[in-house]
Amino acid sequence: MQLASTGSHSEGRPAGRPVSRQVLADHVYEELLASLMDGRLEPGTAVSIDGTARELDVSPTPVREALARLEHTGMVRRVALKGYRVAPVFTREDFAELMEARLAIEPVNARLACARLTPGHLAELERAVADLKDAPRGPSFAEFRGYLEADERFHRLIAEQTGNQFMVAAYAALGGQIQRFRLFGGVGITDADHAIAEHQAVLDALATGDPEKAAAAMAEHVQKVRGRAIADAPAE
Numbered sequence: 001m002q003l004a005s006t007g008s009h010s011e012g013r014p015a016g017r018p019v020s021r022q023v024l025a026d027h028v029y030e031e032l033l034a035s036l037m038d039g040r041l042e043p044g045t046a047v048s049i050d051g052t053a054r055e056l057d058v059s060p061t062p063v064r065e066a067l068a069r070l071e072h073t074g075m076v077r078r079v080a081l082k083g084y085r086v087a088p089v090f091t092r093e094d095f096a097e098l099m100e101a102r103l104a105i106e107p108v109n110a111r112l113a114c115a116r117l118t119p120g121h122l123a124e125l126e127r128a129v130a131d132l133k134d135a136p137r138g139p140s141f142a143e144f145r146g147y148l149e150a151d152e153r154f155h156r157l158i159a160e161q162t163g164n165q166f167m168v169a170a171y172a173a174l175g176g177q178i179q180r181f182r183l184f185g186g187v188g189i190t191d192a193d194h195a196i197a198e199h200q201a202v203l204d205a206l207a208t209g210d211p212e213k214a215a216a217a218m219a220e221h222v223q224k225v226r227g228r229a230i231a232d233a234p235a236e
Contacts, residue, residue: 021065024058029066031056036075036086037141047076047084074177098177099226103219105170106155110202110218113161114211121161122207128154129199137189144189152178154199158206158218191228198224 032052035041047067053060067084070076076084090098113121128150135147155178159171189195198221205217 024062025065028062029069034141041086043086043088045086095229102222107215107219109159109162111211111215113158114206114214129203137192147189
């Protein structure tokens with residue numbers, strides 16, 4: 001395994017103000033996520049807690065915490081008595097099932113959110129779309145992470161605006177699975193122009209105040225993402 005070196009300080013090394021455990025765990029999470037998204041950690045590869053701790057110059061504790069977070073996204077899996085392994089690449093069937101789940105959840109989120117949308121919330125969604133348009137889309141995760149963040153933020157804001165804790169939890173349960181199809185490709189964002197136009201269409205529909213228009217626009221977006229994802233999925 002080859003992780004990017006960032007020159008971080010270990011917990012035991014004096015470096016001025018002590019680094020909190022949460023900051024260390026966040027740092028390890030970001031390093032592992034970048035290695036996953038850039039393909040430095042390949043499908044099925046074992047992720048050594050002690051080895052990762054040595055490479056990133058931290059103790060095993062933040063590595064365990066970071067891997068637990070990544071397990072929630074589906075990007076790594078914990079195997080009994082064997083530790084963590086990188087999850088396999090999505091199959092076409094996996095894509096189809098994930099998009100079925102999104103179609104069951106996200107149009108409803110858009111419908112509910114539309115009925116509760118305030119000018120402040122609309123402005124937050126507008127910022128997310130603007131950030132999506134402005135974000136770099138290069139081949140490395142460092143170059144397209146801002147795009148993914150804006151994409152996820154747009155959908156999460158809509159879920160949060162439903163006012164329904166169970167809909168928020170249902171969306172959150174999808175976690176990083178939504179982006180897992182981008183793993184291991186090393187090609188960056190290939191559908192940005194389409195996706196940005198679709199996000200804008202959802203935003204415009206929400207701005208009308210018509211919940212059914214908002215739901216229809218979100219359903220169309222997810223259906224088009226599904227079509228593009230299945231077309232790009234690796235052959236089984």
